Amino acid sequence: MASRALPGTHEDTRSSGPASDEPSFGRAGPLRILLLNYEYPPLGGGAGIASAALAQRLAARGIVVDVVTSRPDGVRDAERQAGLACVTVAPNLTLYRVRSRRRGIHQAGFFGAGSYLYSAIPAARTLLRAHRYDIVHIYFSLPTGALIPALPLGDIPVVVSLRGSDVPGYDERNPRLVLAHRMLRPLTRWIWRRASRVVPVCDSLGELARDTLPSLEYSVIGNGVDLDLFRPATPTVAREAGPVRCLAVGRLIERKGLADVLRAWSLLPRGKYALEIAGGGPQDAALRALATELGLSDDVRFSGPLSRDEIAARCRSAEMFVLTPYEEAFGNAFAEAIAAGLPVIASNIGAIPDLVCQGENGILVQPGDANAIARAVRELGDDPTRRAEIATRNRARAESILSWDTAADRYLALYAELMAAGTRAHGRAAL
Numbered sequence: 001m002a003s004r005a006l007p008g009t010h011e012d013t014r015s016s017g018p019a020s021d022e023p024s025f026g027r028a029g030p031l032r033i034l035l036l037n038y039e040y041p042p043l044g045g046g047a048g049i050a051s052a053a054l055a056q057r058l059a060a061r062g063i064v065v066d067v068v069t070s071r072p073d074g075v076r077d078a079e080r081q082a083g084l085a086c087v088t089v090a091p092n093l094t095l096y097r098v099r100s101r102r103r104g105i106h107q108a109g110f111f112g113a114g115s116y117l118y119s120a121i122p123a124a125r126t127l128l129r130a131h132r133y134d135i136v137h138i139y140f141s142l143p144t145g146a147l148i149p150a151l152p153l154g155d156i157p158v159v160v161s162l163r164g165s166d167v168p169g170y171d172e173r174n175p176r177l178v179l180a181h182r183m184l185r186p187l188t189r190w191i192w193r194r195a196s197r198v199v200p201v202c203d204s205l206g207e208l209a210r211d212t213l214p215s216l217e218y219s220v221i222g223n224g225v226d227l228d229l230f231r232p233a234t235p236t237v238a239r240e241a242g243p244v245r246c247l248a249v250g251r252l253i254e255r256k257g258l259a260d261v262l263r264a265w266s267l268l269p270r271g272k273y274a275l276e277i278a279g280g281g282p283q284d285a286a287l288r289a290l291a292t293e294l295g296l297s298d299d300v301r302f303s304g305p306l307s308r309d310e311i312a313a314r315c316r317s318a319e320m321f322v323l324t325p326y327e328e329a330f331g332n333a334f335a336e337a338i339a340a341g342l343p344v345i346a347s348n349i350g351a352i353p354d355l356v357c358q359g360e361n362g363i364l365v366q367p368g369d370a371n372a373i374a375r376a377v378r379e380l381g382d383d384p385t386r387r388a389e390i391a392t393r394n395r396a397r398a399e400s401i402l403s404w405d406t407a408a409d410r411y412l413a414l415y416a417e418l419m420a421a422g423t424r425a426h427g428r429a430a431l
Contacts, residue, residue: 030092031415032064032131036124036147037139038100038116040069041308045251046332047163049308050201050223050407051139057408059093066131068124070116071097098123113143121150128152135159135415140166141198142184145191157196157418159411161221162205164329168212170205171327173254189213196418199411201330202351219414222351224404225335229308232341232395233316243274243299244381247318247342249311249333250325252281257324257347257367259283259290264373266294273299273381275322278314280305315340319387320380326367328352339398341391345376361394 035055039048055065086096098119127133128151136151137159138144145160164170168181168188181188189212192198198218200206206218250256258277265275277287277300284302291300306314315321321337321344328334328350337344338355344362346352356362363380365372380387 030062030064031135032133033058033066033135033137033415034124034127034131034133035065035067035137035139036069036120036144037067038070038113038120038144039139040067040095043070043102046223046330047139047161049332050161050163053224053226053404054137054408054411055093056090057404058412059090061408061412062092064092066094066096066127066133068096068098068120068127070100070102096123096127117143117146120147124151128156134419137161137411138195139163141188141191141195142166142180145195146187148191148194155422157415157422158194159414159418160191160195160198162198162200162209162218162329164201164205164327167200167205167209169208170329171255173326185212192216196421197414199414202354204350205329221407221410221414222354223330223332223335223402224407225332225339225398225402226308226312227339227398227403229312230315230336230339230398231312232391243272244320245318246273246275246320246322246377246381247278247314247337248275248321248323249278249306249314249336250323252277252279252283252287254283255326257326258287260324260368260370261322261373262287262290262294262296262300263370264377265296265299267370267374268299268377270295270299273377275300276303276314276318277301278303278306278311311336312340315342318342320345320377321362322346322373322377324365324367324369324373325349331355335398335402338394339402341395343380343387343390343394345373345380361390361397 035051037047037051039045041048041052051067055067059065086094088094098116100116100119124147133156136153136156138147139161140163141160148158165177168185171177192209192213198209198216199221200209200218201220201222203220206216206220209218210216248258248261250258252258261275265273288302291297315337319342321334321342323333324345324347326347326349328347330351334344334346334352334355338361344356346356346362346364347367348364349367353364356364358364363376365376
């Protein structure tokens with residue numbers, strides 16, 4: 001079927017075929033993917049970054065990718081005023097940004113997520129009628145997976161990537177989320193059963209999902225990191241004298257454990273270790289108040305939400321990364337810190353131990369243990385030789401296991417498997 005733009009949009013322009021070294025997947029013309037995620041840069045956190053990185057890698061290989069994501073008020077004003085709903089951001093990659101009422105760049109809220117679903121249904125239905133998609137790829141079983149019952153998917157294979165907060169039991173410290181999961185448990189189970197494949201970002205998240213659906217079969221595909229953006233500082237750049245510069249990056253929410261990091265800082269000698277906290281969220285005011293109460297105004301700085309380029313620059317100027325969450329499915333911030341060569345102090349939960357090997361490229365502690373965090377900061381902070389050795393190991397580790405191209409390869413292999421299974425099923429049905 002010929003390409004057709006959504007009502008009120010411009011026609012998109014894309015290359016006409018796959019790259020010469022890419023597989024054809026047994027069909028004429030390029031592979032075509034519909035990717036659905038209520039978050040996409042500059043919106044959201046790790047899952048938005050992951051879906052954007054995957055979309056860009058696939059498009060660079062000649063695969064046509066259409067993304068339906070959020071366009072909140074206050075973002076892309078010129079586009080909204082012009083009445084446009086889609087923008088071709090690269091050859092083969094088009095974003096369809098629909099209206100949603102988010103709380104902010106890093107906060108959707110239940111109403112923001114629901115408003116995305118309301119706006120995305122007609123956009124996705126129009127695209128599915130206009131194009132022959134080979135795969136529909138959904139990030140987050142909830143809220144995004146709730147689109148599935150409203151879409152004319154037919155026999156198109158559906159991939160659902162689990163990210164953490166969309167799995168019941170992941171964040172027990174958020175009572176509203178716990179209640180929502182309890183109420184929506186039947187829908188979650190239905191989405192996972194309907195999916196052709198469920199893909200958690202780490203094995204521990206897949207095992208947690210089995211508490212909700214014991215029969216769940218899943219394939220683990222982890223995240224990557226932009227190795228060009230997140231890189232160590234130039235060796236010739238001399239470090240300024242002064243306190244050991246430490247960095248924490250994450251949403252300011254309870255499960256990130258930043259209050260524990262602040263309590264750990266209150267146990268350290270004043271003026272010896274400086275901490276910068278980058279990120280925004282509902283705990284911003286409470287964490288700032290706690291830092292003041294603990295007398296940390298001179299040692300701790302809150303920078304608010306930063307761009308990817310700004311975070312990468314902060315990583316290059318820091319000497320350690322410190323973040324001890326209570327739950328973490330993968331942790332893009334940890335992968336980025338490792339790629340930048342930073343020694344990491346982190347929790348021994350989720351997929352973090354897969355990234356941070358105890359003693360080899362950082363120190364793992366029990367979440368909530370301020371004394372252990374403080375001891376780890378002193379242990380690494382007082383040993384610049386060890387930090388330099390870890391920096392070299394971390395960059396090599398990132399280059400070997402954290403390429404987004406590796407993640408794209410694994411998703412392409414999964415797509416091919418699901419498409420082949422569908423072809424075999426059609427062949428059997430025709431007999």
